[in-house]
Amino acid sequence: MIIPVKEIAAMAREKNIDVILDAAHSWGQVDFQIADLGVDFIGFNLHKWIGAPVGIGFLYIRKGRLDAIDRHYGDGSFDPNDIRTRVHTGTANFATILTLPLALKLHETIGTPAKAARLRYLRDRWVAKARALPNIEVLTPDEPGLAAGITSFRVRNKGSREDNNALVVALRDRHKVLTVRRDGVAKGQCIRVSPALYTTEEELDRFVAALAVETSMG
Numbered sequence: 001m002i003i004p005v006k007e008i009a010a011m012a013r014e015k016n017i018d019v020i021l022d023a024a025h026s027w028g029q030v031d032f033q034i035a036d037l038g039v040d041f042i043g044f045n046l047h048k049w050i051g052a053p054v055g056i057g058f059l060y061i062r063k064g065r066l067d068a069i070d071r072h073y074g075d076g077s078f079d080p081n082d083i084r085t086r087v088h089t090g091t092a093n094f095a096t097i098l099t100l101p102l103a104l105k106l107h108e109t110i111g112t113p114a115k116a117a118r119l120r121y122l123r124d125r126w127v128a129k130a131r132a133l134p135n136i137e138v139l140t141p142d143e144p145g146l147a148a149g150i151t152s153f154r155v156r157n158k159g160s161r162e163d164n165n166a167l168v169v170a171l172r173d174r175h176k177v178l179t180v181r182r183d184g185v186a187k188g189q190c191i192r193v194s195p196a197l198y199t200t201e202e203e204l205d206r207f208v209a210a211l212a213v214e215t216s217m218g
Helices: 007-012 094-098 100-110 112-130 161-175 201-215
Strands: 020-022 041-045 055-061 136-138 151-156 180-184 188-193
Touching: 041 161, 094 100, 094 180, 100 112, 100 151, 112 136, 112 201, 151 161, 161 180
Parallel strands: 020 041
Antiparallel strands: 041 055, 136 151, 151 188, 180 188
């Protein structure tokens, strides 16, 4: 679910509380500007929706707030006022880093609004059909502004870790559909579905058909 980061950050600031934001899934999928969030510390992922290889991301610290974060393990490799002292990475994967300009170029060519529209369209296609299945509980709301491309679900009366792992394995091994089990903060175990830009309508329909088969088998 897309959470109201700007509003939460504003409430926190009134209490002199800093917000540290994990923006791994929003960057490249949700259209927003960093300056609009009102958050001083943000971690971003570049392999999810930007399309770079696994293992690359970046840290944002608002100018003037660097002294609020101590140097990582007392890092003395750079000037204390250099942000690189706050994330000591050791030997970097240079091959991965060299792919970033091309990944960013492709992302900018498509554009976040187009990505967001495509992902939301794919999400809505399978969710609308899954909601009609008698044993499926879709956990992510449909309202505009509350969901993007990712949605989680659970099978009624089968909410354990073992139940969800078993369904993930069945979808993968019997139907060649990749999903992942996740721990829900409020309601426990669930399965997350994340269509990619290149996922086709036919593949999503095959997923829903597989879901119907697996959840009707008792």
